[in-house]
Amino acid sequence: MPQKTVPFTVSQLESIAQRWPTPFHLYDERGIRENARRLNRAFAWNRGFRNYFAVKACPNPFLLKLLAGEGFGADCSSMAELVMSERVGLTGSAIMFTSNDTPAEEFVKARAMGAVINLDDLSHVAFLDRLAGIPEQVCCRYNPGPLKGGNAIIGKPEEAKYGFTRLQLFEGYRQLRDRGAKRFGLHTMVASNELNPQYFVDTACLLFDLAVDLSRELGITFEFINLGGGIGIPYRPEQQAVDLERVGAGIRAAYQERLIGRGHPELAINMECGRMVTGPYGYLVSRVRHLKETYKKYAGLDACMANLMRPALYGAYHHITVIGRENAPLDTVYDVTGSLCENNDKFAIDRPLPTLAVGDWVVIHDAGAHGHAMGFQYNGKLRSAELLLREDGSVIEIRRAETMDDYFATLDFAAAAAFPV
Numbered sequence: 001m002p003q004k005t006v007p008f009t010v011s012q013l014e015s016i017a018q019r020w021p022t023p024f025h026l027y028d029e030r031g032i033r034e035n036a037r038r039l040n041r042a043f044a045w046n047r048g049f050r051n052y053f054a055v056k057a058c059p060n061p062f063l064l065k066l067l068a069g070e071g072f073g074a075d076c077s078s079m080a081e082l083v084m085s086e087r088v089g090l091t092g093s094a095i096m097f098t099s100n101d102t103p104a105e106e107f108v109k110a111r112a113m114g115a116v117i118n119l120d121d122l123s124h125v126a127f128l129d130r131l132a133g134i135p136e137q138v139c140c141r142y143n144p145g146p147l148k149g150g151n152a153i154i155g156k157p158e159e160a161k162y163g164f165t166r167l168q169l170f171e172g173y174r175q176l177r178d179r180g181a182k183r184f185g186l187h188t189m190v191a192s193n194e195l196n197p198q199y200f201v202d203t204a205c206l207l208f209d210l211a212v213d214l215s216r217e218l219g220i221t222f223e224f225i226n227l228g229g230g231i232g233i234p235y236r237p238e239q240q241a242v243d244l245e246r247v248g249a250g251i252r253a254a255y256q257e258r259l260i261g262r263g264h265p266e267l268a269i270n271m272e273c274g275r276m277v278t279g280p281y282g283y284l285v286s287r288v289r290h291l292k293e294t295y296k297k298y299a300g301l302d303a304c305m306a307n308l309m310r311p312a313l314y315g316a317y318h319h320i321t322v323i324g325r326e327n328a329p330l331d332t333v334y335d336v337t338g339s340l341c342e343n344n345d346k347f348a349i350d351r352p353l354p355t356l357a358v359g360d361w362v363v364i365h366d367a368g369a370h371g372h373a374m375g376f377q378y379n380g381k382l383r384s385a386e387l388l389l390r391e392d393g394s395v396i397e398i399r400r401a402e403t404m405d406d407y408f409a410t411l412d413f414a415a416a417a418a419f420p421v
């Protein structure tokens, strides 16, 4: 079976832990950069190709800046994500604002930043116009409903809350055109964690055909088509990463045939991938705190689901490597747990691992997206530090660990002491 590897050694971890106690998230700069370049290369044929990194996957200014250096923009869906992007110097067309059930102030902020606004609903045309005016460039999110199968994580498109129906899109672009918009984009996002390369080619075909129909009907042309995110990652060692070259080549052929071949001018292909950009290059580093044996064997880590909740939330598989023991036989079966008072605080159930000892280094793979980002403080668990392993082997802190003071920052103990009961 193929092995999942890590770009660091036990002795590196020991020296990192002298300064930053476990647990911590460690991101691999080289891996992130090389992967970003692979994605760009797969679409090098398209003038204007850009991936807008889905900030929600791993909202950290160091990583946003690193990715901006690779030509990525930022896909934002909240005020905090807009502000974070702005604070690292990303504004204007480097931002795609793809939101839903959008608060007024977020539209106003996105408009002020000159972000590309991607509308989620027909009623948002008039809403945006009233609030901030219709920008010259604007985009709408298509929900193909029964015309496209979804996948397990995102569900069926017709049951998803996002986007316009096909009919609504015609009306939406008509209204936008009549209210002064001149430059148009078209967007969809129908899959999450999808590993089948053909899925993305099929999505592109759907959008190319739709763009041609819309432009013929309304006399508009599109400047970009945004295929959304959703490229999956091989969480399991036996899974294959998506062949990006194949995706790029398949979309290129469809672009020539369905768009250019039918008279639509050249346009830019955009994406909003998050998971595949940082996911495989982030590791949750932890140590075995206690070993327990009752009806099952438990390995209790110093990390818990507050650091990575995907296994508890979705039953998601995350591979686990015991660093320094990579070649040891997997001769003991454990539930790998955290210390949160929730029985589903388990990183793995019935996982064969080398026989563990207290203090062993346990690394949980593919934690670079929706890992720290989905962290929470329930049960008084504090979010851990985020560290970046630089290409030269050095390590820098890109987010400090929370302290008890952070946890208590929104409480007023003096007012509580004076509270008459």
Ligand SMILES: Cc1ncc(COP(=O)(O)O)c(C=O)c1O
Residues within 6 Å of the ligand: 054, 056, 057, 075, 098, 189, 191, 192, 193, 228, 229, 230, 231, 272, 273, 274, 275, 276, 369
């Ligand atoms: C609108 C939108 N764009 C992009 C993404 C990123 O998707 P992924 O991280 O699966 O590439 C998401 C989902 O998180 C999303 O909701």
